[in-house]
Structures are given as structure tokens and as C-alpha cells.
Amino acid sequence: MAGKIIGNQNPVVGIQHPYEINTLASILMGGFSTPNSVYEWYLYKKQKNGTWKDITQTPKNGIKVSYNFGEISIGVEFRMKVYEVKSGLLPNMTPSKTLEATLDIVPSSSKIPQIEKVVLFKKSGGDVNQANYRDTLTAQAHCIAMFDQEVEFNLWEDDAAEGGHNPTINKNNRSPRIYKARVNEKGIAEVKIPLSSDEKILKQIANKYLMKGDKNEGKNHEYYVTASYHGKIQKASQVNVDVANPDYKKEQPKQQVPPSQQPTLPPKKPQPGKTTSQPQKPQPKQNTPKFPATKSSSAPRQADSQGRITDAYFVNAQSQRISQIVVGQEIQVQIRSSNMTGKNIQYVIWEYDASGHDEIYRSSKMVVKGDVVNTSAIKIDNLKFSKGYSTSATVFGKPMDGDSVVQSYFIEVIPLDVSAESKKFGLTDEKQRLEVLKSAAVVNAAKQEAVKKGECFCNRDFEEKDVRKLVKLLKGSETIWEGQALRGGKRAECDISDKSFVSLTKELNNVFKRYNINTCTRKMHFLAQVCEETGVFALSEETKSKYASSKSLYKGRGVIQLTGVKAKGSKLYDLPGPYQNYSDYTRDQNVVKNPSIVANNVHYCIDSGGWSWSANAKAPSFKESKKDLQSTKDKKKRLREKYKEILGKTPNEIADYVDKYQLEIGKVINGFHENTDPINQVTRKLYYTLLKDNFFEFRKYHENIVEKKKEKINDEIVNYHIFSDGNIEKHIPKKIKVGYENTYGYIYHDTKNKEHGICTAEWHITNEKANGEKPGKKPTHSKIIFDKYVHEGQTDRRIKYENGDIAEYGSNDGSSFWVLYRITGKKIELVKMPDSLNYSNDGVVIKYEFTKTQRRYTNPDYLAVFIGALADCGFVDVQTTGSCFEEASCFPSVEHVNGKSIDTIYLDDLREQQLINGFHNFGITKQLRGSKKKAFVHTTDGKKLHNSHLHSGIIASGKIKIIKEQ
Incomplete structure (x- = not known):
């Protein structure tokens, strides 16, 4: 794609918005399109599973077109695609079609979400405002900018003189049942209210209290409805429905009960603009500070009546503001708002340019879940960084475009379903921008804002x-x-x-x-x-x-x-x-x-x-x-x-x-x-690890009682050097230290090229095995020299044969079986993986644990890849069911022989994709997911055998570079 679509990425619904294709060819030709070319415009809608569906009925044609999005599209993600269609040079030649440009769009609203009016009526024949307890009433809320939002309806019996909702007089007159409906594309939420379902309760409510001045309820009970959005009553029906009172002839005058003696339901908050049949005393406003205050009192801040974004800035994983990073590091955006909970927003990261800003990253729509929201992690990789400059060419050794070395980022936050304008943070204030460096070797190493020294939580209260x-x-x-x-x-x-x-x-x-x-x-x-x-x-x-x-x-x-x-x-x-x-x-x-x-x-x-x-x-x-x-x-x-x-x-x-x-x-x-483990032990341990490392920062304050697990780097042994950019080198020294001939070291290089000694592992030579066979019964093809019952995960029995083959017996998915692993005649190396890794230092986190397995051996190269993938994602709760056993067998698997793959238990979908990406970055070319799992990128369907775990195997040829000291 060489072109670019120019137009509003957040079009306001109900307005025609122009879009124009700006191609490289048209620029070179002074704005004219190329001969024999037309441009076709297509529109795609993002589905729940992340795929894009073509919703184009008839493609638009031309350099310039316009689109008008309806209210139903608010907050929905669309993608425009423009294809260049070139007619053949000869009449009988087939035209060619090439994708020229794409643009992602999320329409926004020009209106504030609100309930405009509420009506209650009887839909069947006769007077719509006259009913009996055998009828079904219909309640409707007519809404603005609320498509697919949920509205709650309550039915009330009316003892107030005026129309609408009187929360004081009718405080005890609400039906206990709540009716819910979602707003349709016409802006209407509608529910049915069958009176017969709650006839007894409704009549008890209606006959208990009277309108002031009345001696009895009369021939009719008067009902109205209120509609609530986000727990607050927004509107009430103004016209009541009169329901015939079947007890009218039997009814005896009932005593007017003073409000002070009316128990049951708690009083409801009065609605502004409503009058009552009795004058009310002025009352203090809700949620305002009261003085003098006591320790037990609280005075929450009054919420702003208008939705607004108040601030946004870049932070690290610990929610600390940052001002500088190096390409390859992850960041988050912290967004602060007022009165925006439940609203949809989108944010954009821009690279600042005096001549026109470059878009680095645009998020999907997200729901605001609180006044302070941290987005998921975003890795500023080379691809994102490249969007901020036009050329990496140099003149006399200096870059033609300085943005190819250092860039400055700011944030735009876009409300999608409220009338608040989008806001930009860090655009005018240099101090709020994020400086992004291409490499610590080119520019001084990135320095994040210093963490303020605090205290641990020993004998200290929480705030x-x-x-x-x-x-x-x-x-x-x-x-x-x-x-x-x-x-x-x-x-x-x-x-x-x-x-x-x-x-x-x-x-x-x-x-x-x-x-x-x-x-x-x-x-x-x-x-x-x-x-x-x-x-x-x-x-x-x-x-x-x-x-x-x-x-x-x-x-x-x-x-x-x-x-x-x-x-x-x-x-x-x-x-x-x-x-x-x-x-x-x-x-x-x-x-x-x-x-x-x-x-x-x-x-x-x-x-x-x-x-x-x-x-x-x-x-x-x-x-x-x-x-x-x-x-x-x-x-x-x-x-x-x-x-x-x-x-x-x-x-x-x-x-x-x-x-x-x-x-x-x-x-x-x-x-x-x-x-037996306690219920949900995996979750208990995950919470403990997260709290220890990321909330209590235990190592920071209590290093004296925690064993440090930093591996000393030894250059006199064979070391795997694992680099943050995905490269791996195996360094073999000219002379290996005595006693370390069978030891491999694993060293990780972070984005600043700082070395981290992760672990060492002992290796040994064993017979290579072919993929396993399932013979159906115990194999007896060769003399048995070892037959022993074992307890190694799912493996219950192991047999070794005189010719070097191994057979293993156990159970998987409810069935028991034998697997035979035959030798190939070749020799291989296997390393014993550490029983767990728990490395955390200077922002590098490399952690895993085994679960329900003794397959704790693998190919030395695969351990290097696994360490790189773990560092890439930085998760603290990765669990592995291992690779292979000491002699290269791998029950119940038939393909894990020789340690040529590693299995991991699934994380949540978002983090699972990040782990998959980590394996991919470090050279894994075969990743199998279960048939019931999401179709993750870089994976293929491994059928039901992989519903419980991810299979990662086959390292790309030449991925690991061997360097021998001369």
C-alpha cells in the first residue's frame, strides 16, 4: 500500500463526512490520478471474534467520496479499504485490482445520552389509559444516543396529585419487580408488564396508603412507570394508566397514615423539578461536606454534571509517570476522568511534528471503569517507531530525519458516546511528552522518573x-x-x-x-x-x-x-x-x-x-x-x-x-x-505472587530475608546470550573451565543491553528417539532390562529394552495406554530445566513453574527460546507441563521426544497472545492451540489434544547463531 486515506477517523453520526484517497502516484503527478485507473471504496465491520466482515452493498467510486454513519454505529469499529482498479490495455484483458490504502474508523456521538420521555399504556383495544388486573401494560423509554444501553423500569401506584414521579409521597408505592430492556436502533427500550403476575402485591400497595384528602382508593388504582439509566431515575411517564379496583365496593375508608409512621421501604432521593401536594422543608444537598466533621464521617466529592476527560499521561507497569523510554520497552496510558464511568472512549498516541503529527498507535474502543484507568501495555517496537519518520538516510553521517533517532509522543483521548470534545495531553506542554529513543547506544540511556522512596507496609496502615x-x-x-x-x-x-x-x-x-x-x-x-x-x-x-x-x-x-x-x-x-x-x-x-x-x-x-x-x-x-x-x-x-x-x-x-x-x-x-491442593490453588498462588512482587515490592524492602537468585555470569563456560530483539547466540569459549564441561549458562540482554545471568543447566548425552507409537499392548519386541512402576505426572510405568528403546504406560483424558519410543541411532543433548525460574531485576521478569509433570528436560536451544519468550511478556504466572524425560521419551505425548517442544497452560486470551508472540519473536515456527480455543495469531489448530495447553515447537533454521572463540 502506497496511498493514504484523508478524513475524520471519529466521524460524528448523522453528518456527511468527506474522505479522499491520496496516492503516491497522484502526488507525483501533481494531484492527478493515474491513467486507466478508478478507485473503489469498501467498508468492513469488526466482529466480536476480531475478524472483519465486508458490509459493502455497492462500492463507492472516485478519488473523493462521503459517508454518513447512523446512530447504531456509535463506538463500533469500521475499516475503509480503497482498491485501485486498472483496466486492461486491450478490451479483452481482465482489469487488475490492488489494495491502495486503509483507514480505521470509530464513529462518535454528537449528543449526550439521555432518556427523552417515558410512556405507559395498554396496547390492546379500547382506551390505552384504562385497564384491569388481567391486562398487560407496555412501557417505553424514548432515548437519545443510547443504542444497546440497558434501561430499568419500575411500576408505581400514584397517590400524588400531580403527574410524573413524586418520590416523597409515593416512596412506599413501588412494585418490587424490575423490568429491563435494551435500547433498539430506533432509540426505544420497551418492556411488557403483566399486571396479573403481581396482582396481589400491587393491590396491597395501592390500598395501603391514600392520596391526601381522599377517604378511599376509589374505582381505579393509578399507575405510572419510571425509567432508570446507570441506577438513577431519569424520567417518569406523565400520563397514568387507571386500573380498575376490584375491591372498590368492599372497600372501607382507611386511615391516612402520617409519613412519620410509614415504615417499609427507605425514602428515595427527590427528583429535581417535581412538586408535591405538601410543602417540603429545604434539605441539605446530597454528597456535600458537612461541618464540623468527625473521624467517622465522610464527605465525597460532588460528581461533575458533564462527562469530561481531565488528564492523561504515560506510565510504566507500576503506574509511575515516565518521561523517556527506548524502543522495545512497554508503556501504558493512564487516563483520568470525571463522570465518565460506563462511557466509551478511544485514545491515540501521536508523534509530535511541527509540520504535521504522525499517528503511532490507535486503540480500540474501551469502557471507562473508573475515574482513573490504566490501559493495557503497549510495546513501542520498531514498526511503531518507524511511523514517526520518513527516512533513515544520513548525510555526512547525520540523519536526514532526526525523528529516526529520537521522537516525542503525546496522547489524544476521544469520547465516543458523549458530547465532550477530544483532548490532547502533552501537545503544548513539553514536560508531559514522552521521549522515545531509537537506541541507548545512539542516545544517552533512557532514565525514567525516580521512584519516591517510601516505606513497606509493616506496622503501617493502608490508604x-x-x-x-x-x-x-x-x-x-x-x-x-x-x-x-x-x-x-x-x-x-x-x-x-x-x-x-x-x-x-x-x-x-x-x-x-x-x-x-x-x-x-x-x-x-x-x-x-x-x-x-x-x-x-x-x-x-x-x-x-x-x-x-x-x-x-x-x-x-x-x-x-x-x-x-x-x-x-x-x-x-x-x-x-x-x-x-x-x-x-x-x-x-x-x-x-x-x-x-x-x-x-x-x-x-x-x-x-x-x-x-x-x-x-x-x-x-x-x-x-x-x-x-x-x-x-x-x-x-x-x-x-x-x-x-x-x-x-x-x-x-x-x-x-x-x-x-x-x-x-x-x-x-x-x-x-x-x-490434595486447596480449591483454586493456582489462583491463590497467582494472587500471592502478584501482591508480593508488584504491590508490597517485597524484595525492595526485605532483601535481607529473601534468597537472591541472580546467577553469576561465568565467561569460562558455554553461554547462550538471549537478546531482547529476538536474537540468540551460543558462545563457546576457547577453553572451558574444569568441572563445567557439561554446564550451559543462560544470559539475557535487556533493551539497554544490560546482561542478566538467569540460570545454569546441566546437560547430558542420550539416544535420540523417533516420535512415539501406540502399540495397544505392552511391547515385547526386545529383551526387557528395566521394568518399574513410577509416579511421574501421568506416567505410571516405564520399560527399557536392550536395544535402547523405551516404552511408557499411563493415562490421559480418561483412558490408559502404552507408548513406544524407538531409538534412531543418533545421539542428542538434553538439559535439565530449573525446577522453577523466578528472576526479577531492573524491569526484567522471567518466571515459570512446572505443574503436574516430571518432564523437566529439554533441548538446550529450547530452554534459551523459552527464557526469551518469558522475558518478552514478563508474566509472573506462566505454568509449563514440560518437554521430555531424561532419556528423551515424553508420555503421554508422542511428539515431545528429544525436547523439541515445550507446553504451557493457557492464560487469558489477551495475555496468551502476548506469550505466543514471545515464542514467535524468538524463533518458534510451530504453535498448536486447541480446537476449542481462540484462533490466536501464529498458531494452527492442534485439535482437542491441545484444549488444555499450548504446544510450542520447531525453531527456525539458523535462529541460534554459534560463535566459537578462536
């Missing part, structure tokens, strides 16, 4: 910003107590009364002090378990599930699931048990009488977790009893020796051992079984 950061780190958004998303679009709601970060922060600090959770180690272990149990403060009680506890009176509640005990012969946990113990501890028997308080009250929710953690839960002591059999006594003796450091200790005490007993802490919380 609200700390808790917000913690939640966002583990969840990706600053949301708490939002409930749990279930299948089918349903949601398990969280009924906790106070959903503010202020209260959560206060109660966490209180529980830390009360239960002696007073060091970084204790806090990070406690929070890792709590966040797994609650979904990172999403739920405060156990949801309905297959577990009997979820259906019990004393179900799991609070941040560490305080749960009752079973009565004799019962399957349910209907005896208080720990509820009673907690009540006795706190001297508050209300917990037993009203167990739901542990889920509904934020104090009890958090405090019960602290009590479980530091006072109630304890590791078993494995004491023997007289009734124990000898085998049981032997087992308990072995377990006492194995766990002698933690016998009878609480999780709070066990946490002092830092990493050593992370698994056992989960067992104490969730049920201590020697050979």
Missing part, C-alpha cells in the same frame, strides 16, 4: 489509594462488591450494605491491628487468600453451587467463608459451629441469631476473616491416638516430621516463613489434606 491499587492489580478494575457474573448473563448480587473503598480500607486496617496481621508477609498471605475466597472483594458470601454449604443456614460468609457444621445425619451445615465460636469471641450473639450480618455488614465481613486467620484456623498437630493402626501411626509420624515447623500454628504464624508454606496456608484455610 484508600493503596486498596484501590491492590484491587486493580488483581482484578484489572477498581470495582468492589459488584457480585459475580454467572452463565447466561445473570449475576449473583452482593448484598453488603456499604460498598465504598473508604469503609473497606478502614476495616482492613482495623483487622490488621486487632489480629496482629502486622507485617508485609502476614498481610500479603492474608490478602491472597481473602481475594481468592471473595473474587477480589466481589462477593461477601458463598453463592449457590454444588456444595452443600451453599444451601445451608450457616453458609460460607465473610472474606474467609465463615461456615457452620453439619448436624448428625444431615448433609447441610445448619449448626452454627464457627459462627458460635466467633460470637463468643466477640461477645456478640447477634452473629448466631442473624448469620446474614456477616455478609451484609462490612465490619463483620472483614473482622470474621481476621478471626479465622489469626485465632481459629490452625494447622493439624497429627497427634497419635490409642485407636490408631500401626500404618496410621507411621503416617502421622511422617507428617509430623514433614510439617514440624508449622504444627498447630495459625495461618498468620505460618505466613512468617514467607514462600515456604504458601500451599499449606491454603490447606489450613480450605481443609488440610496431604495429597
Whole structure:
């Protein structure tokens, strides 16, 4: 493509926008198109799976065309494509068609989202405003700029004199049922309200209270509806529907109940502009500061009435502002806004040029989830950097275009569905721009803004910003107590009364002090378990599930699931048990009488977790009893020796051992079984690692008690040098140090070319194996010299034959089978992979762990590639099911022989693609995904065998350069 489409990338819906194709040929010809050429314009729409669908009905033709997008297209991603069609030189020749240019577009709204009017009527014959309790009413909300947004409707019985919604007089007259609908392309959300479904409740509501001055309800009950958007009532129907009162003849005059004596539902917030039948006293405004203030009071800031973007700047992974990077590094954009939660935005990174800015990166649309939002990581690679300059040519050694060496970036943030204008940050303020350097060797090394020296969290309170950061780190958004998303679009709601970060922060600090959770180690272990149990403060009680506890009176509640005990012969946990113990501890028997308080009250929710953690839960002591059999006594003796450091200790005490007993802490919380991991152990460990490394910054403050794992670089052994740009070199010294002849070193070079000694690995020679065969029964083709039952992952039995072949037996996907691995007659090298890697230094993170496997050997080259891929993505939770066994076999796989591939457990789709890209960058040419997985870039379908893991194998020929010292 040599051309460029000129036009608005965020066209306002309902307006004709011009677009023009500017081709290289037309520029050279002074603006004239080339002979025998016409230009055809096509429009594509982005699908949910990331593919583009051609929605062109009839292609537009010409150098200049125009498009008018409708409201239904707000926030949708489109792609324009322009093809140059050249007619043949002769009449019978077929025309040629070449893609000339593309342009991505996201239409925006010119209007503020709002509900314009609400109507309630009966659709069937007769008077639309007259009905009875056998009828179905129709409610409609007529909306502006709200396509596909959800509207909630409430039905009210009207005891006020005027039309519309009176929240004071009608405060107890709302039907408990909520009706929901999405706004269609015509701007209407519509629901059906069958009165017969709630006839009894509606009549009770209608007959309970009277309009002031009335003695009875009369012949009709008057109903209206309100429509809410984002939890706030926006409009009410102005004309009521009169529903015949079937009890009118029997009705006795009822007493006017003073407002002070009307219980039940809490009062609703009055709506501006509404009048009532009685004068109201002036009231203080909601959410304004009140003085004098006390420690227990809070005065939240009044939200801005208009959506607006307030700030945006570049940050690193730790949310610290940065002013300079080198190509190859990752950045994020932090966007600050006011009153924009739930709105769609897009951001663009521009390279500043006095003569016209160059677009470096344009995001997809994203939903604002809070006042402060960090985007996903963006790697400023060579391709993005190249968009900022026109030539890399030099004159007398100096670049013709200085942007080929150093560039300056600023940010534009574009609201897509509100009327606020797009804003640019760093365009006029030099200090807010990001300086991007081509290479640290060409320009002085990049220096990020210095991190302010702080303090660790030992004996120190959290601030609200700390808790917000913690939640966002583990969840990706600053949301708490939002409930749990279930299948089918349903949601398990969280009924906790106070959903503010202020209260959560206060109660966490209180529980830390009360239960002696007073060091970084204790806090990070406690929070890792709590966040797994609650979904990172999403739920405060156990949801309905297959577990009997979820259906019990004393179900799991609070941040560490305080749960009752079973009565004799019962399957349910209907005896208080720990509820009673907690009540006795706190001297508050209300917990037993009203167990739901542990889920509904934020104090009890958090405090019960602290009590479980530091006072109630304890590791078993494995004491023997007289009734124990000898085998049981032997087992308990072995377990006492194995766990002698933690016998009878609480999780709070066990946490002092830092990493050593992370698994056992989960067992104490969730049920201590020697050979069974606690529920969701993978998540528990992931949260612990993220908190330790990225929130508590444990190594920074407590290096004295953590073993450093930096590998000393030794130039007298064979070293793999792994470079951040994807290159790998194997350096062989002229003379290898005595004792290190069978050792390989692995060294990573970061973007500043700083060397990081990652690990060493021992290698050995073994027989190369052909891909495995499945003979159906135990092979007996050669004399057996070794036949042993083993416990190595899925492998239960291994046989070695006199001729060097190996057969292995085990199970996979519910079936058991043999695999035979025959020798080829060649010899190969295999290295023993480290049992885990946990390297983190100067921004370089290289981590992995094995899971359910003993296939811990691989080809030396593949270990170098794996280290490069891990450094490329920097993830802390990569798990591998390994490569091959010590003698190159690989049950249950038939293709992992000789360590020619590595398997990894899938991450979430976004991060999985980044890991796949990392393998690809370092030379892997064959990556197999499961048939049920997303069609990731660089992968092919590996069928159902790969539904649980990614297969990465075959290194590109010549990828690893061998350098021998002369």
C-alpha cells in the first residue's frame, strides 16, 4: 500500500463526512490520478471474534467520496479499504485490482445520552389509559444516543396529585419487580408488564396508603412507570394508566397514615423539578461536606454534571509517570476522568511534528471503569517507531530525519458516546511528552522518573489509594462488591450494605491491628487468600453451587467463608459451629441469631476473616491416638516430621516463613489434606505472587530475608546470550573451565543491553528417539532390562529394552495406554530445566513453574527460546507441563521426544497472545492451540489434544547463531 486515506477517523453520526484517497502516484503527478485507473471504496465491520466482515452493498467510486454513519454505529469499529482498479490495455484483458490504502474508523456521538420521555399504556383495544388486573401494560423509554444501553423500569401506584414521579409521597408505592430492556436502533427500550403476575402485591400497595384528602382508593388504582439509566431515575411517564379496583365496593375508608409512621421501604432521593401536594422543608444537598466533621464521617466529592476527560499521561507497569523510554520497552496510558464511568472512549498516541503529527498507535474502543484507568501495555517496537519518520538516510553521517533517532509522543483521548470534545495531553506542554529513543547506544540511556522512596507496609496502615491499587492489580478494575457474573448473563448480587473503598480500607486496617496481621508477609498471605475466597472483594458470601454449604443456614460468609457444621445425619451445615465460636469471641450473639450480618455488614465481613486467620484456623498437630493402626501411626509420624515447623500454628504464624508454606496456608484455610491442593490453588498462588512482587515490592524492602537468585555470569563456560530483539547466540569459549564441561549458562540482554545471568543447566548425552507409537499392548519386541512402576505426572510405568528403546504406560483424558519410543541411532543433548525460574531485576521478569509433570528436560536451544519468550511478556504466572524425560521419551505425548517442544497452560486470551508472540519473536515456527480455543495469531489448530495447553515447537533454521572463540 502506497496511498493514504484523508478524513475524520471519529466521524460524528448523522453528518456527511468527506474522505479522499491520496496516492503516491497522484502526488507525483501533481494531484492527478493515474491513467486507466478508478478507485473503489469498501467498508468492513469488526466482529466480536476480531475478524472483519465486508458490509459493502455497492462500492463507492472516485478519488473523493462521503459517508454518513447512523446512530447504531456509535463506538463500533469500521475499516475503509480503497482498491485501485486498472483496466486492461486491450478490451479483452481482465482489469487488475490492488489494495491502495486503509483507514480505521470509530464513529462518535454528537449528543449526550439521555432518556427523552417515558410512556405507559395498554396496547390492546379500547382506551390505552384504562385497564384491569388481567391486562398487560407496555412501557417505553424514548432515548437519545443510547443504542444497546440497558434501561430499568419500575411500576408505581400514584397517590400524588400531580403527574410524573413524586418520590416523597409515593416512596412506599413501588412494585418490587424490575423490568429491563435494551435500547433498539430506533432509540426505544420497551418492556411488557403483566399486571396479573403481581396482582396481589400491587393491590396491597395501592390500598395501603391514600392520596391526601381522599377517604378511599376509589374505582381505579393509578399507575405510572419510571425509567432508570446507570441506577438513577431519569424520567417518569406523565400520563397514568387507571386500573380498575376490584375491591372498590368492599372497600372501607382507611386511615391516612402520617409519613412519620410509614415504615417499609427507605425514602428515595427527590427528583429535581417535581412538586408535591405538601410543602417540603429545604434539605441539605446530597454528597456535600458537612461541618464540623468527625473521624467517622465522610464527605465525597460532588460528581461533575458533564462527562469530561481531565488528564492523561504515560506510565510504566507500576503506574509511575515516565518521561523517556527506548524502543522495545512497554508503556501504558493512564487516563483520568470525571463522570465518565460506563462511557466509551478511544485514545491515540501521536508523534509530535511541527509540520504535521504522525499517528503511532490507535486503540480500540474501551469502557471507562473508573475515574482513573490504566490501559493495557503497549510495546513501542520498531514498526511503531518507524511511523514517526520518513527516512533513515544520513548525510555526512547525520540523519536526514532526526525523528529516526529520537521522537516525542503525546496522547489524544476521544469520547465516543458523549458530547465532550477530544483532548490532547502533552501537545503544548513539553514536560508531559514522552521521549522515545531509537537506541541507548545512539542516545544517552533512557532514565525514567525516580521512584519516591517510601516505606513497606509493616506496622503501617493502608490508604484508600493503596486498596484501590491492590484491587486493580488483581482484578484489572477498581470495582468492589459488584457480585459475580454467572452463565447466561445473570449475576449473583452482593448484598453488603456499604460498598465504598473508604469503609473497606478502614476495616482492613482495623483487622490488621486487632489480629496482629502486622507485617508485609502476614498481610500479603492474608490478602491472597481473602481475594481468592471473595473474587477480589466481589462477593461477601458463598453463592449457590454444588456444595452443600451453599444451601445451608450457616453458609460460607465473610472474606474467609465463615461456615457452620453439619448436624448428625444431615448433609447441610445448619449448626452454627464457627459462627458460635466467633460470637463468643466477640461477645456478640447477634452473629448466631442473624448469620446474614456477616455478609451484609462490612465490619463483620472483614473482622470474621481476621478471626479465622489469626485465632481459629490452625494447622493439624497429627497427634497419635490409642485407636490408631500401626500404618496410621507411621503416617502421622511422617507428617509430623514433614510439617514440624508449622504444627498447630495459625495461618498468620505460618505466613512468617514467607514462600515456604504458601500451599499449606491454603490447606489450613480450605481443609488440610496431604495429597490434595486447596480449591483454586493456582489462583491463590497467582494472587500471592502478584501482591508480593508488584504491590508490597517485597524484595525492595526485605532483601535481607529473601534468597537472591541472580546467577553469576561465568565467561569460562558455554553461554547462550538471549537478546531482547529476538536474537540468540551460543558462545563457546576457547577453553572451558574444569568441572563445567557439561554446564550451559543462560544470559539475557535487556533493551539497554544490560546482561542478566538467569540460570545454569546441566546437560547430558542420550539416544535420540523417533516420535512415539501406540502399540495397544505392552511391547515385547526386545529383551526387557528395566521394568518399574513410577509416579511421574501421568506416567505410571516405564520399560527399557536392550536395544535402547523405551516404552511408557499411563493415562490421559480418561483412558490408559502404552507408548513406544524407538531409538534412531543418533545421539542428542538434553538439559535439565530449573525446577522453577523466578528472576526479577531492573524491569526484567522471567518466571515459570512446572505443574503436574516430571518432564523437566529439554533441548538446550529450547530452554534459551523459552527464557526469551518469558522475558518478552514478563508474566509472573506462566505454568509449563514440560518437554521430555531424561532419556528423551515424553508420555503421554508422542511428539515431545528429544525436547523439541515445550507446553504451557493457557492464560487469558489477551495475555496468551502476548506469550505466543514471545515464542514467535524468538524463533518458534510451530504453535498448536486447541480446537476449542481462540484462533490466536501464529498458531494452527492442534485439535482437542491441545484444549488444555499450548504446544510450542520447531525453531527456525539458523535462529541460534554459534560463535566459537578462536
